Amino acid sequence: MDRDPPMESRGLGRRLRDATALQAATLVVLLSGLFIVSTGMGYIQIPPAAVLKIFWGGISGKPDAFAGMNEIFPVVVMDVRLPRILTAALVGGGLAMSGVVFQGILLNPLADPYTLGVSAGAAFGAALAILMNMSALGIFSVPLFAFLGAPAIMKNMIYLSGGSGGLSSNNLILSGIIVAAILSAGISFLKYVADEQVAVIIFWLMGSFSSKTWGDAGLTGVCVAAGASVFLYFARELNLMSLGSQMASSLGVDTRRVTLILLAAASVVAAVCVSVAGIIGFVGLLVPHIMRLLCGPDNRRLVPLSFLAGALLLLGADTLTRAVLPAEVPIGVLTALIGGPFFCYVFRRQSAGRAW
Amino acid sequence: MSFELQDVGFSFDGKDVVDGVSVALAPGKFYGVIGPNGCGKTTLVDLLCGFRSPQHGRILYAGRPLDAYSKRHLAREIALVPQNFYINFPFRVQDVVMMGRYPYIPRFGRPSARDTDIVAAVMESADVAGMSERRVTELSGGERQRVVFARALAQDTPMLILDEATSNLDIGHAMRLLDIAARRVSRESGTVLAVFQDINQAAAYCDHLIVMSQGRIAAHGGTREVLTPDAIRKVFAVEARVYHDDYSQALHVVYKSKGI
Numbered sequence: 001m002d003r004d005p006p007m008e009s010r011g012l013g014r015r016l017r018d019a020t021a022l023q024a025a026t027l028v029v030l031l032s033g034l035f036i037v038s039t040g041m042g043y044i045q046i047p048p049a050a051v052l053k054i055f056w057g058g059i060s061g062k063p064d065a066f067a068g069m070n071e072i073f074p075v076v077v078m079d080v081r082l083p084r085i086l087t088a089a090l091v092g093g094g095l096a097m098s099g100v101v102f103q104g105i106l107l108n109p110l111a112d113p114y115t116l117g118v119s120a121g122a123a124f125g126a127a128l129a130i131l132m133n134m135s136a137l138g139i140f141s142v143p144l145f146a147f148l149g150a151p152a153i154m155k156n157m158i159y160l161s162g163g164s165g166g167l168s169s170n171n172l173i174l175s176g177i178i179v180a181a182i183l184s185a186g187i188s189f190l191k192y193v194a195d196e197q198v199a200v201i202i203f204w205l206m207g208s209f210s211s212k213t214w215g216d217a218g219l220t221g222v223c224v225a226a227g228a229s230v231f232l233y234f235a236r237e238l239n240l241m242s243l244g245s246q247m248a249s250s251l252g253v254d255t256r257r258v259t260l261i262l263l264a265a266a267s268v269v270a271a272v273c274v275s276v277a278g279i280i281g282f283v284g285l286l287v288p289h290i291m292r293l294l295c296g297p298d299n300r301r302l303v304p305l306s307f308l309a310g311a312l313l314l315l316g317a318d319t320l321t322r323a324v325l326p327a328e329v330p331i332g333v334l335t336a337l338i339g340g341p342f343f344c345y346v347f348r349r350q351s352a353g354r355a356w
Numbered sequence: 357m358s359f360e361l362q363d364v365g366f367s368f369d370g371k372d373v374v375d376g377v378s379v380a381l382a383p384g385k386f387y388g389v390i391g392p393n394g395c396g397k398t399t400l401v402d403l404l405c406g407f408r409s410p411q412h413g414r415i416l417y418a419g420r421p422l423d424a425y426s427k428r429h430l431a432r433e434i435a436l437v438p439q440n441f442y443i444n445f446p447f448r449v450q451d452v453v454m455m456g457r458y459p460y461i462p463r464f465g466r467p468s469a470r471d472t473d474i475v476a477a478v479m480e481s482a483d484v485a486g487m488s489e490r491r492v493t494e495l496s497g498g499e500r501q502r503v504v505f506a507r508a509l510a511q512d513t514p515m516l517i518l519d520e521a522t523s524n525l526d527i528g529h530a531m532r533l534l535d536i537a538a539r540r541v542s543r544e545s546g547t548v549l550a551v552f553q554d555i556n557q558a559a560a561y562c563d564h565l566i567v568m569s570q571g572r573i574a575a576h577g578g579t580r581e582v583l584t585p586d587a588i589r590k591v592f593a594v595e596a597r598v599y600h601d602d603y604s605q606a607l608h609v610v611y612k613s614k615g616i
Contacts, residue, residue: 107444236463240455242445246438250405251511252431252459297445 096310099284125149207278282339365412456510
């Protein structure tokens with residue numbers, strides 16, 4: 001992007017806010033459009049007008065909105081597609097936001113929600129639940145175990161890195177790597193002893209949104225919304241912490257407290273995303289990175305814009321695998337296949353001397 | 357008194373880094389801290405900024421213990437220009453300077469006209485106004501240090517702590533920034549405490565010198581009393597001559613090599 005000519009600072013502030021509003025509006029329009037198009041796509045094609053009517057009927061609770069259309073349409077939309085679409089968008093947005101926060105805390109633009117072993121913890125929990133065939137809590141037992149695995153890891157890591165140096169980013173990253181390495185060996189062992197269950201574990205780990213319910217969408221929605229409010233509340237502190245924890249501290253931030261709160265919130269968001277959808281890579285890395293190129297590093301803008309862009313990206317990918325490709329590819333594989341090369345391109349362009 | 361340190365001690369892995377330091381810093385004075393590498397200068401700065409808590413003794417700021425202040429309150433009282441400064445995210449220079457105003461801006465508020473005016477003024481005085489749109493990640497070490505200096509000035513605090521804040525700067529910019537600090541002392545009766553490597557720079561600006569050696573205060577007092585060939589030999593193990601230089605109107609130190 002070209003460098004702006006120097007200009008008076010107040011005018012520039014306004015211009016930046018306008019640019020942010022424009023970017024947000026563009027993303028909202030794109031996301032809404034994709035929602036409608038995606039809902040109409042699939043084995044049974046539903047025209048956009050009918051989709052809108054069904055949405056309206058669902059919101060207003062008046063069944064007469066469905067009059068005159070194929071009676072299977074409302075069922076397909078409300079019971080099958082909408083929960084899946086909402087879950088995909090929420091997971092995408094949640095992963096992207098927690099990526100922003102992890103990158104900010106770890107002072108590392110290449111961190112992601114999985115850097116600290118959150119995903120490994122969740123995956124281990126899920127693999128354990130599948131292996132032991134836990135059905136005490138019905139269909140929720142795997143997500144529940146996955147969800148419990150992640151914070152347990154987080155706690156362990158804070159303990160590991162909380163020695164004399166405090167919660168420095170290097171300590172956190174190192175302990176994350178250690179914990180993740182141990183857990184992935186654990187997961188390999190679980191796969192080894194799993195016999196016929198191994199396929200279930202592998203499939204779960206690759207991620208999928210198929211057969212998501214309103215329960216999944218609701219759970220994700222609540223956690224992501226709670227996480228988003230914490231992130232937005234502390235976005236300013238996160239900006240200051242990117243100057244380093246001592247600088248932030250001398251500017252009035254209680255760095256230890258803010259680090260712990262943000263780590264906990266970002267881990268919960270990442271854990272809930274993994275527990276409903278499996279491991280979906282690259283969204284949490286790629287989206288914050290690209291949005292930072294587009295709208296600058298200010299977390300007060302970056303958090304909401306990354307949410308929208310992450311939702312857009314993952315919903316797009318899920319629509320692709322669900323309705324466009326001839327057979328359903330695991331979503332985690334798809335995002336890595338698309339995201340990886342694209343990220344290489346962005347990264348290469350950036351390191352080739354472009355400003356940003 | 358701005359600061360009052362009473363028998364302050366801090367040890368790290370059983371080694372005393374700061375040991376039995378008692379000193380009082382008065383408003384309207386420019387204090388310099390000199391001493392060899394590893395003598396505890398930076399730890400002293402950490403203690404004054406509240407990054408570390410003394411394990412022994414106590415530190416009072418304006419008569420109250422340092423830890424009785426909220427972080428936010430302290431940020432309006434004490435500003436620090438650190439020795440090293442890295443930033444991994446491409447904030448614009450003016451955003452970084454504006455961060456110095458955060459302790460004054462409500463959480464979801466926007467900068468007031470006063471905030472923008474102060475930021476514009478300090479950017480002008482630290483000679484970074486011309487790079488206000490540049491990304492701080494693209495700057496050279498010296499440019500970045502000026503930005504950080506401007507950010508600390510924007511905090512508009514009565515106490516300013518400089519930890520080798522001019523180490524990366526050319527002589528023109530170093531003097532420009534130290535002149536700003538000196539003006540804050542003389543006109544607004546602020547307090548400056550600056551850690552120096554260059555003893556001549558310290559002699560040119562400081563009313564008082566604190567000489568540190570192995571975690572203790574080896575000497576402190578008026579620059580003219582403290583800065584003697586004896587003190588330099590004792591602390592740095594270097595032969596030196598100290599004289600009043602008419603041109604700069606300050607004490608000047610020249611050193612003699614031990615030869616080969």
